[in-house]
Amino acid sequence: MIRIITVLLLAVTLISCGEKKDVSVKKPSSGGQLNGAGATFPYPIYSKWFNEYAKINPEAKINYQSIGSGGGIKQITEGTVDFGASDSPMSNEEIEKADTKNNNKIIHFPTVIGSVVITYNIPGIDKNINLSPEAIVGIYMGTIKKWNDPLIQKENADTKMPDKDIIVCYRTDGSGTTYVLTDYLGKVSDKWKSEIGVAKDVKFPVGQGGKGNEGVTGLVKQLEYSIGYVELVYALQNNLKYANIKNKDGEFVSPSLESLTNAADQSINEMPEDLRQSITNAGGKGSYPISSYTYLLIYENQTDAFKGKILKEFLVWALNDGEKFAKDLGYAPLPPTVVAKALEKVNKIKY
Numbered sequence: 001m002i003r004i005i006t007v008l009l010l011a012v013t014l015i016s017c018g019e020k021k022d023v024s025v026k027k028p029s030s031g032g033q034l035n036g037a038g039a040t041f042p043y044p045i046y047s048k049w050f051n052e053y054a055k056i057n058p059e060a061k062i063n064y065q066s067i068g069s070g071g072g073i074k075q076i077t078e079g080t081v082d083f084g085a086s087d088s089p090m091s092n093e094e095i096e097k098a099d100t101k102n103n104n105k106i107i108h109f110p111t112v113i114g115s116v117v118i119t120y121n122i123p124g125i126d127k128n129i130n131l132s133p134e135a136i137v138g139i140y141m142g143t144i145k146k147w148n149d150p151l152i153q154k155e156n157a158d159t160k161m162p163d164k165d166i167i168v169c170y171r172t173d174g175s176g177t178t179y180v181l182t183d184y185l186g187k188v189s190d191k192w193k194s195e196i197g198v199a200k201d202v203k204f205p206v207g208q209g210g211k212g213n214e215g216v217t218g219l220v221k222q223l224e225y226s227i228g229y230v231e232l233v234y235a236l237q238n239n240l241k242y243a244n245i246k247n248k249d250g251e252f253v254s255p256s257l258e259s260l261t262n263a264a265d266q267s268i269n270e271m272p273e274d275l276r277q278s279i280t281n282a283g284g285k286g287s288y289p290i291s292s293y294t295y296l297l298i299y300e301n302q303t304d305a306f307k308g309k310i311l312k313e314f315l316v317w318a319l320n321d322g323e324k325f326a327k328d329l330g331y332a333p334l335p336p337t338v339v340a341k342a343l344e345k346v347n348k349i350k351y
Helices: 001-018 043-056 067-078 092-102 132-143 149-153 176-188 189-196 212-222 232-237 259-272 305-325 335-347
Strands: 031-040 063-066 083-087 106-121 167-171 208-210 226-231 244-246 291-300
Touching: 031 067, 031 305, 043 063, 043 106, 043 232, 043 305, 067 083, 067 092, 067 176, 067 291, 083 167, 092 106, 106 176, 106 212, 106 232, 106 244, 106 259, 106 335, 132 149, 132 167, 132 176, 132 189, 132 244, 167 176, 167 212, 176 189, 176 226, 208 212, 212 226, 212 232, 226 232, 259 291, 259 335, 291 305, 305 335
Parallel strands: 031 063, 031 083, 167 208, 167 226
Antiparallel strands: 083 291, 106 226, 106 291
């Protein structure tokens, strides 16, 4: 009897000393796969990260489905994945819905800075053309129909633009890339903001759609005289040209490590406590205007101890050592101050 009581007391002691006292939390398992889903925008670097981290921690089997930011937010809200990913921060309404449904809090973790580029397929033009905000708005609203429109030709005086119809391509899925583009266009055009809107999924007045960054990339490659918007790495991987965009200071800027970092630096002092921030149309010399953080979405209270431990350790690695892989894939690493803010959030994850 004394032996039984001793064992019971030991068990109670072990439970009370655990990281979380809620006895409904699952015990650590010996292994298992973590599943995530969401944005196509950061898919290249997330794939790299998961592969590299698995070399360090063989238990970290992380599967990621590139289905678009809207799908990522939906799946993390429904609890069908262990983490979500989105280029657009969740709205207050989306957060409230997820928190209420799961009695849990979602934390936003910025991971890298990416850029949406305006890519095109114009036979005979091998250089990067210049596009102003007004020209991009006009093309996607259907009021600018030809490549030699005066608004485009004016900014490309040393290039004879063709007298050809512009074939507009856009995303058909709920997309963080669409959100970033429309967020930018909504800032530079009141007409766009009121008539088309800013969202992950909008009704474009003209053009044809493709699913994912991959789908839009495929359309632009196939269709001569087409234009589309994709994450920079997709344009680079497919040898597509992309435009220099006129920023708030009147400079035509191409996406680069420096121009993306400049965009983030201009807004860093205004970053809110929850880290949800838009950095499109940032001012400052050399800032690329269609830049954006991309986010991992993770619940604060992890109900599976093994998965929670893997996620927490992976985030620490990604925000430190993982950032060194960003540049070669066309992303800018986070500024040190943002890394510090994100690491503070990692400490809030419990399992």
